[in-house]
Amino acid sequence: MIRDPKDLKRYTASExxxxxxxxxxxxxxxxxxxxxFHPAFFxxxxxxxxxxxxxxxxxxxxxxxxxxxxxxxxxFWQLNRLTAVDKAWxxxxxxxxxxxxxxxPEQGKYxxxxxxxxxxLALCMALMTASGLAIWRAWFGFDITVVRLGAVxxxxxxxxxxxxxxxxxxxxxxxxxxxxxxxxxTVTRAWPSSTTAPGTARSPASDAQVRLSPRIGRxxxxxxxxxxxxxxxxxxPFPSSLQPWTGRPC
Amino acid sequence: MALQSLDIVQxxxxxxxxxxxxxxxxxxxxxxxxTCIGCKACQVACSxxxxxxxxxxxxxxxxxxxxxLSDQAWTVMRxxxxxxxxxxxxxxxxxxxxxxxxxxxxxxxxSPGAIIQxxxxxxxxxxxxxxxxxxxxxGCPFNVPRLSKTDSKAYKCSLCSDRVAVGQEPACVKTCPTxxxxxxxxxxxxxxxxxxxxxxxxxxxxxxxxxxxxxVGGTHVMYVLHHADKPTLYANLPLNPxxxxxxxxxxGLTKPLAIASLAALSLGSLFHYISxxxxxxxxETEREIEDEDRAEAARKEKxx
Numbered sequence: 285m286i287r288d289p290k291d292l293k294r295y296t297a298s299e300x301x302x303x304x305x306x307x308x309x310x311x312x313x314x315x316x317x318x319x320x321f322h323p324a325f326f327x328x329x330x331x332x333x334x335x336x337x338x339x340x341x342x343x344x345x346x347x348x349x350x351x352x353x354x355x356x357x358x359x360f361w362q363l364n365r366l367t368a369v370d371k372a373w374x375x376x377x378x379x380x381x382x383x384x385x386x387x388x389p390e391q392g393k394y395x396x397x398x399x400x401x402x403x404x405l406a407l408c409m410a411l412m413t414a415s416g417l418a419i420w421r422a423w424f425g426f427d428i429t430v431v432r433l434g435a436v437x438x439x440x441x442x443x444x445x446x447x448x449x450x451x452x453x454x455x456x457x458x459x460x461x462x463x464x465x466x467x468x469x470t471v472t473r474a475w476p477s478s479t480t481a482p483g484t485a486r487s488p489a490s491d492a493q494v495r496l497s498p499r500i501g502r503x504x505x506x507x508x509x510x511x512x513x514x515x516x517x518x519x520x521p522f523p524s525s526l527q528p529w530t531g532r533p534c
Numbered sequence: 535m536a537l538q539s540l541d542i543v544q545x546x547x548x549x550x551x552x553x554x555x556x557x558x559x560x561x562x563x564x565x566x567x568x569t570c571i572g573c574k575a576c577q578v579a580c581s582x583x584x585x586x587x588x589x590x591x592x593x594x595x596x597x598x599x600x601x602x603l604s605d606q607a608w609t610v611m612r613x614x615x616x617x618x619x620x621x622x623x624x625x626x627x628x629x630x631x632x633x634x635x636x637x638x639x640x641x642x643x644x645s646p647g648a649i650i651q652x653x654x655x656x657x658x659x660x661x662x663x664x665x666x667x668x669x670x671x672x673g674c675p676f677n678v679p680r681l682s683k684t685d686s687k688a689y690k691c692s693l694c695s696d697r698v699a700v701g702q703e704p705a706c707v708k709t710c711p712t713x714x715x716x717x718x719x720x721x722x723x724x725x726x727x728x729x730x731x732x733x734x735x736x737x738x739x740x741x742x743x744x745x746x747x748x749x750v751g752g753t754h755v756m757y758v759l760h761h762a763d764k765p766t767l768y769a770n771l772p773l774n775p776x777x778x779x780x781x782x783x784x785x786g787l788t789k790p791l792a793i794a795s796l797a798a799l800s801l802g803s804l805f806h807y808i809s810x811x812x813x814x815x816x817x818e819t820e821r822e823i824e825d826e827d828r829a830e831a832a833r834k835e836k837x838x
Binding site: 324419428447473 | 646666789
């Protein structure tokens, strides 16, 4: 369903289904795994039909998540390669978090923060899968040192991964207009970081996917741009590698 | 199997203190390896009393049978041939749970009350609460607990907690024909051991001694060894057993650190949202897009 023909398409249905598979399996894994980490969470096992069922199901859900995550990874890793622009973005990230996003450089489909999140989650997922298999006694019987290493890696990595996902979810809630991309695959034309840049950013939902990261605010006063040695105008063109420059004046 | 008539002082996956009021004496089983003849009567008694039947198995070239502990064999005799002081020695050790004062299995267990420690020192598995994760195996420094292939519950020697609760000695102790296994208060057992060690030293076993490893806070199953300086001779009895550092980090530091971080992050996010407000598209941008749309529409109309 396209809510507004002028909306920008960010994710295909297949990409959204993939993301939801990962998301649901992550929630189930956190709910069934935390009880084995700290007794405070032990009641969560009741969601799975008791602690024994939680123990039985947890690793299978883990396999599902690992596979679904792998597909997401293969789909998006090229878009998440870190560039010099991302470093500039990350350098200024604290200002954006503080509510001032005037200095944030223009980005591709993903901004520096999203890319760091992507690679951190990929690393966690790899560690979780390897350590999880090491401690899966229903199918494997590794040497005790391997099992202990698996246990000591699995729990803290899970905590880091839960923390990363909390940031991921909060960012989606914080930046308004983001969550709908997860539901419908579209964002409004105002949502990306350069609404005035011409080209695909303005193409309707039927066209190519929007290649822009979330908008990171509108400057009230155009800030000083050391690169251009002039006041930066709001409609500074997008990097030519990403946007064909149409010659439209700012 | 757990018998609830004994006071429980420590309980797995429980953050509040268990019963502490009644003080009972600590018990211990003393296994005098130097007196053991390897008859396996203790294995049979254990199997009889606890209704366990291990597979008959085959000869693997040693007297070991069953060759390893299992859910059906809570104690096994391990036979080691070694040469000490220029003489062949046939060392026979009765292997099984050591009932540590600081049990790694209990520390690792995620299921509340599946592993308990009684006031008398016995560490017992309560299979009713066991979820079959095998964390006890990961935590044990002596490689004792075994997961059953039929019910996925963990099993090990209970030190016959059901017999001890009613004032009887464990089945293996009751049956031992040479008196190599004795049972009593830990204090008394240490005294018995001391007498025997003095005797052994007189007979030329200079390194004879008691195995009551301090790394696990001492054990409630102790050995008298002829070569206490080399416990590994006895089918790899660990020299300085302790709960693995990996298990301690996993079940120690990680827990409060992770929970505090996640709690701080949730609260931090909420407070950030409240103090900084959401990151929204400005009215100005929205208006701009609307204006453009209107201009576009007007242009099309003009063309038409």
